Amino acid sequence: MPGHRTKGFCASAAALALCAVLAGCSGPGETVGGGKVVLRYTWWGNPDRAERTEQAVAMFEKQHPNIDVTTSFSGYDAYKQKLATQAAGGDAPDVMQLDYRQIDQYASGGVLLDLAQQKSVLRTSEIDQGLLATGRVDDVQYAVPQGRGTETVAYDVETWKRSGVPLPGESWTWSQWADTMRALAKKTGKPGATDPGQSEDAFEVWLRGRGKALYTEDGRLGFTAGDLTRWWTFTDKLRREGAVSPAEQTTQLDGSVENTPLGRGTSVTDANWDAPASGFLALVPTGVALAPMPSGEDGTPGQYFKPSMFLGVSANTGHPKEAAQLVDFMINDRQAAKILGASRGIPVNETIRDAVGPELKDFDKTIADFQTSLDGKLKDPPQAPPSGDNALQSTFQRDYDQVSYARMSPREAAENYVTEAKAELRS
Amino acid sequence: MTTTAISPEAKPAPATTPKRRPKREREGAAWVFLSPWVLGATVLTLLPMAVSLYLSFTDYDLFNPPKWVGLRNYVQMFTEDPRYWRSVVTTVTYVVIAVPLQLALALAVALALKGMKRGKGFYRSAFYAPSLLGASMSIALVWRAVFNDGGTVDNLFGTGGWVNKPGFALLAVALLTVWQFGAPMVIFLAGLQQIPAELYEAAAVDGASKWRQFLSVTVPMLSPVLFFNLVLQTIQAFQVFTPAFAVSAGKGGPADSTLVYTMYLYDRGFVASHMGYASAMAWVLLVVIGIVTAVLFRTSRSWVFYASEGDR
Numbered sequence: 001m002p003g004h005r006t007k008g009f010c011a012s013a014a015a016l017a018l019c020a021v022l023a024g025c026s027g028p029g030e031t032v033g034g035g036k037v038v039l040r041y042t043w044w045g046n047p048d049r050a051e052r053t054e055q056a057v058a059m060f061e062k063q064h065p066n067i068d069v070t071t072s073f074s075g076y077d078a079y080k081q082k083l084a085t086q087a088a089g090g091d092a093p094d095v096m097q098l099d100y101r102q103i104d105q106y107a108s109g110g111v112l113l114d115l116a117q118q119k120s121v122l123r124t125s126e127i128d129q130g131l132l133a134t135g136r137v138d139d140v141q142y143a144v145p146q147g148r149g150t151e152t153v154a155y156d157v158e159t160w161k162r163s164g165v166p167l168p169g170e171s172w173t174w175s176q177w178a179d180t181m182r183a184l185a186k187k188t189g190k191p192g193a194t195d196p197g198q199s200e201d202a203f204e205v206w207l208r209g210r211g212k213a214l215y216t217e218d219g220r221l222g223f224t225a226g227d228l229t230r231w232w233t234f235t236d237k238l239r240r241e242g243a244v245s246p247a248e249q250t251t252q253l254d255g256s257v258e259n260t261p262l263g264r265g266t267s268v269t270d271a272n273w274d275a276p277a278s279g280f281l282a283l284v285p286t287g288v289a290l291a292p293m294p295s296g297e298d299g300t301p302g303q304y305f306k307p308s309m310f311l312g313v314s315a316n317t318g319h320p321k322e323a324a325q326l327v328d329f330m331i332n333d334r335q336a337a338k339i340l341g342a343s344r345g346i347p348v349n350e351t352i353r354d355a356v357g358p359e360l361k362d363f364d365k366t367i368a369d370f371q372t373s374l375d376g377k378l379k380d381p382p383q384a385p386p387s388g389d390n391a392l393q394s395t396f397q398r399d400y401d402q403v404s405y406a407r408m409s410p411r412e413a414a415e416n417y418v419t420e421a422k423a424e425l426r427s
Numbered sequence: 428m429t430t431t432a433i434s435p436e437a438k439p440a441p442a443t444t445p446k447r448r449p450k451r452e453r454e455g456a457a458w459v460f461l462s463p464w465v466l467g468a469t470v471l472t473l474l475p476m477a478v479s480l481y482l483s484f485t486d487y488d489l490f491n492p493p494k495w496v497g498l499r500n501y502v503q504m505f506t507e508d509p510r511y512w513r514s515v516v517t518t519v520t521y522v523v524i525a526v527p528l529q530l531a532l533a534l535a536v537a538l539a540l541k542g543m544k545r546g547k548g549f550y551r552s553a554f555y556a557p558s559l560l561g562a563s564m565s566i567a568l569v570w571r572a573v574f575n576d577g578g579t580v581d582n583l584f585g586t587g588g589w590v591n592k593p594g595f596a597l598l599a600v601a602l603l604t605v606w607q608f609g610a611p612m613v614i615f616l617a618g619l620q621q622i623p624a625e626l627y628e629a630a631a632v633d634g635a636s637k638w639r640q641f642l643s644v645t646v647p648m649l650s651p652v653l654f655f656n657l658v659l660q661t662i663q664a665f666q667v668f669t670p671a672f673a674v675s676a677g678k679g680g681p682a683d684s685t686l687v688y689t690m691y692l693y694d695r696g697f698v699a700s701h702m703g704y705a706s707a708m709a710w711v712l713l714v715v716i717g718i719v720t721a722v723l724f725r726t727s728r729s730w731v732f733y734a735s736e737g738d739r
Contacts (some may be wrong), residue, residue, distance in 0.1 A: 109490020
């Protein structure tokens with residue numbers, strides 16, 4: 001090969017390599033030609049939430065012609081993994097939706113911006129102060145909750161009514177709930193509920209109903225293997241009786257409403273968070289209603305109002321001001337609130353809650369009415385779970401899988417979980 | 428370019444040929460041509476490997492800087508983590524099921540193709556196609572749908588959803604691998620065509636049946652190729668990830684029955700954010716694959732027959 005061609009080849013190879021490197025380096029908050037600021041905004045949720053969020057974002061872009069927002073969303077399980085990887089690589093999105101369980105880890109890991117720096121554009125005065133505080137870690141406001149959510153027993157109204165079993169009332173205890181599920185299973189021929197044994201959330205409600213908590217205030221495990229054994233023995237028995245979903249269906253849960261037994265038409269109810277329950281409407285077109293979670297045997301409520309879906313800004317963002325503007329818009333803009341409705345729970349901005357509340361319709365209204373029915377009855381939410389909890393959620397599911405497939409006794413699995421949890425919380 | 432010395436034009440006086448450039452300059456050119464590979468290998472393979480070796484001695488949660496913990500990850504893995512050992516058992520089970528099945532199928536198809544007079548090229552490509560498609564995520568997802576409850580297999584045979592039954596889920600994963608038998612098949616086919624026809628003729632004259640011919644001619648003559656395929660597929664099988672991930676919807680379930688080694692490694696690293704532990708697992712896997720390969724090579728002396736050594 002003649003010399004001059006080698007040179008040309010080298011140059012083009014170098015250029016190619018450089019291109020690849022540059023392409024790989026496009027970090028968060030880059031500016032594209034024309035001076036437009038580009039923000040990346042990611043969240044998890046169902047298609048309904050996605051559609052409304054896109055509409056709200058489009059309105060934001062109209063109001064801020066210099067800002068371009070690129071969005072992406074996925075189911076919660078996938079979102080959690082992707083965000084952790086992005087954050088570790090210093091490439092977290094400019095604006096990201098976070099769960100209560102993630103705040104501690106992300107804040108202490110230096111991923112999130114101190115929002116007080118952007119006070120001028122991000123107003124927090126109208127937000128319910130108690131809820132606002134849940135976005136603080138070590139007295140720094142790292143994230144702002146977007147809504148207030150709580151757990152619910154969503155049910156297929158028509159199937160339930162046809163079964164002749166009395167509809168759920170204002171409250172029920174776990175044993176009343178269990179009897180109802182048995183009755184439903186008997187009358188309808190399909191399980192009454194999703195097996196709640198796999199859900200750390202349901203276990204927490206049950207635990208709080210007995211006056212305990214998942215975690216102590218210093219971030220240790222708040223329950224014993226005995227407590228968990230009792231819970232899993234309870235659900236294991238219900239599963240064996242056919243009152244709740246069989247293992248083959250329970251194992252397919254992945255955080256989306258589509259893969260719940262209720263969503264697949266194989267059970268009558270599903271315990272879920274109230275906001276995502278809107279997704280059931282598309283799957284159970286004859287109608288879905290909400291009942292409260294069961295309480296302790298002495299009537300102690302276990303469920304609580306949880307700040308749902310925080311918004312945080314990346315500490316690495318190139319455009320902190322614009323990112324904060326987007327957060328402000330999603331939380332404090334009245335037009336945006338109208339579009340978003342209750343897709344992320346009931347709005348945290350009290351002025352907006354009062355103004356938009358009466359205008360809510362369809363399932364948004366169902367959620368709002370459900371929350372109103374619980375107002376004043378519930379106990380304070382627990383503090384943000386320790387960082388290890390993020391991993392423990394899936395460990396919980398895994399260990400219960402061993403129970404529901406009858407590979408371990410409830411006691412064995414519970415002891416396994418407690419050992420794993422203690423190791424996780426120590427590290 | 429060590430062959431220059433014997434090239435015809437270099438005969439008169441190699442040292443004084445004006446056309447040839449000095450050796451050093453030619454080496455430089457070689458490095459220039461190698462540079463994309465060297466760059467890739469260093470930046471994308473060697474450096475990350477070195478970093479992962481370091482991380483395996485640390486506690487690293489992706490968010491905070493790694494903390495040196497010495498051998499703790501390794502100790503925890505071997506003594507305190509029952510799920511780790513379950514994943515080891517699952518992986519070995521998978522290897523033992525998938526590799527022999529895949530090789531047997533590849534050999535059977537290769538034998539059938541060898542005897543074909545017409546359409547060989549077509550069938551060879553057709554049987555190879557799954558190997559091209561199978562690595563893709565989409566096929567693995569289709570596989571999950573096929574073996575799920577209400578899927579094709581359930582409807583045809585009333586088996587229920589294999590992917591939701593702990594006793595069958597791993598088999599569904601293994602079948603996805605077995606189905607991709609194209610690469611070993613092509614290698615077998617090439618090996619079969621190398622066996623001299625005289626051997627079969629001689630065997631036939633001696634009155635050997637087809638089965639006898641297979642055992643006494645085909646198998647020994649093919650043993651180097653068989654060995655090559657065995658080593659390659661075993662190494663790959665130990666690292667299986669995509670089929671297990673997709674078929675179990677990313678969870679290694681039901682009841683950890685498809686939680687193969689790399690799936691658990693992924694779970695520790697990316698779900699539980701224990702990158703140090705995951706790195707340690709990766710290094711143990713590397714060492715184990717090395718040992719298994721060495722053992723295979725050691726045993727090969729007693730069963731692999733190289734024609735060139737035949738006279739010894």
